[in-house]
Amino acid sequence: MxxxxxxxxxxxxxxxxxxxxxxxxxxxxxxxxxxxxxxxxxxxxxxxxxxxxxxxxxxxxxxxxxxxxxxxxxxxxxxxxxxxxxxxxxxxxxxxxxxxxxxxxxxxxxxxxxxxxxxxxxxxxxxxxxSDVALLEEELRAALARADTLADEHQRLKHELAETNSGVLALYVQLEERDEQLRTAHGRTLRALEDALRPRPLHVDGLELAVHYAPASDDAPTGGDLYDWFTLPDGTVHITVVDAIGHGITSTRTALTVTHAVRTLALEGHPLESIVARTDTVLAPFDQNVMATLLLARLDPADGTLTLANGSHPPALLAHADGGASYLEVRGRGIGFPLPGSDRVLTATMGEDDVLLLYTDGLTESRRDPIEGEARLKKALCRHRRGPTELIPGLLAEDLLSDVLHQDDTLAIAVRRTGVSRSPRSGR
Incomplete structure (x- = not known):
């Protein structure tokens, strides 16, 4: 060395x-x-x-x-x-x-x-x-060449990154379009399922009927709130409103089971006061977990006679042609509850142009205070009673759900007695 x-x-x-x-x-x-x-x-x-x-x-x-x-x-x-x-x-x-x-x-x-x-x-x-100067110039040229190479490499990497970002953005756009297509198809399927669960429209002389339904979440467009309506052989209209415990498909199945059992018992001719208890008796052996509240209403379009039976469900609300409104209270316990059944049958009379409202608790408990919710619902029905029947349920939901603290399935049915004479016919 x-x-x-x-x-x-x-x-x-x-x-x-x-x-x-x-x-x-x-x-x-x-x-x-x-x-x-x-x-x-x-x-x-x-x-x-x-x-x-x-x-x-x-x-x-x-x-x-x-x-x-x-x-x-x-x-x-x-x-x-x-x-x-x-x-x-x-x-x-x-x-x-x-x-x-x-x-x-x-x-x-x-x-x-x-x-x-x-x-x-x-x-x-x-x-x-x-010479030293020449060597320094050579070293400087090498440094500059290295810097130029690095600059070119940096530019190439920036270009590749831009192309990659462009490709990723295009992929995101494609995925978003695909996701939108899937959401649209999913929505169509679920709406078709929801429509399939609804009873067919009921046309009865002397009555106008309208319904509004909204799920607790768009991710589960079906829930435990369900209704059924049909005409009995004597010409009276039977309406069932069910609110099964829970949300989603499981509660939908429970609600369907209850409505089908009620329809069967009603068409067999069982008296209204016994149907809630008998429904529980029929379903208990098959499913010990079935729990639901329900409200049963029967209305004679000819004379306006209204009878109600209740199983732990919010009371019906009747708005009168004179501008007043009152709740029709009937006590009872629902399906799967201890001692199920309606304590009695309430009888009332609907006058011409009166509006009956049947609903589930999602409409009155959106702020977790049912007393406040019932007061707001009463005022809202009096405010919208004179409007077209087909708009009343939706307008009520819009008013009461404008400030929601607790999401829930909501169902509202409005029935107006027009007083026009009718000829009995079956709703099936």
Missing amino acids: TRETVRTLKALRQTVRSIALGHRLSADDRARLVLSLSEVAASALGGGRPVTVLSGREKGEDGAHRLTLALRLPQQAAESQVSTDRLPLRARTQPDGTFVWDLPLPSGAAYGHGMPFTGRPPATAAQHGA
Whole structure:
């Protein structure tokens, strides 16, 4: 390994460049090497203390040659800490404070054809008239070329990123379109299912009927609120309103089971006061978990006779033609409750242009206060009673659900007695 002692930064840079040129290092590696040794030795040389540069060429086990360059500082400078991570070319430090750089050499590179280092620029540099300025320009060109390459690479990566972002955005648009198509198809299917669960429209002379239904969530457009209406053989209209415990498909199945059982019992001729209890008796052996509230109403369009039976359900509301309204209270316990059945049957009379409202608790308990909800519902029905019958249920829902604290399925049925004579006919 050759050794050279230098006393100035200029001499150090010339020495390092001479070594780098002799071993055919690239201009970029040469510049990094000169800058790194200069930064490490600057403090010592600036204080008038010489440093020693050692260089040698070794062959590794893989057959590749490498240049080992060492910088030995005077004792006082060696004790100072220099961060090798900040150097343009990282070095390793030895226990005695010597800084060592190892650089792979290009194939066939040999310093001075094996001749010892003299401290002067090698013949290859002299032959090309290389001066310090020329070498600096070459190193600067290498740095600029490296910067240009990095800039080009950065631009290419930006372009690729832009194309990737554009592709991702297009994919998002496609996924959103597909999701919208699926939502639309899902909605159509669920609306068709909901329509299939509804009884067929009922047209009875002397009556106008309208219904509004809204699920607690768009994700589950069916729920436990269900209704059924049909005409009995004697010409009276039977209406069932059911609110099964829970939400979604499971509660829909419960509500369907209850409405079908009630319809069967009603068509078999069982008296209204017994149907709630008998429905529980019929269903209990098949499903111990069935729980539902229900309200049963029968109305004779000819004379306006109205009878009601209740199983834990909110009371019916009757709005009169004179502008007043009253709740028709009947006590009872629902399906799956202890001692199920209606305590009695309430009988009332609907006059001409009176409006009967049957509903589920989602309409009155949206603010979790049923007393307040019933008061608001009563005022709203009196306000909308004179409007078209087919609009009344929706208008009531809009008024009462404008400020919702508790989402629930909602069902409202409006029945207006027009007083027109009718001929009995079946609703099925």
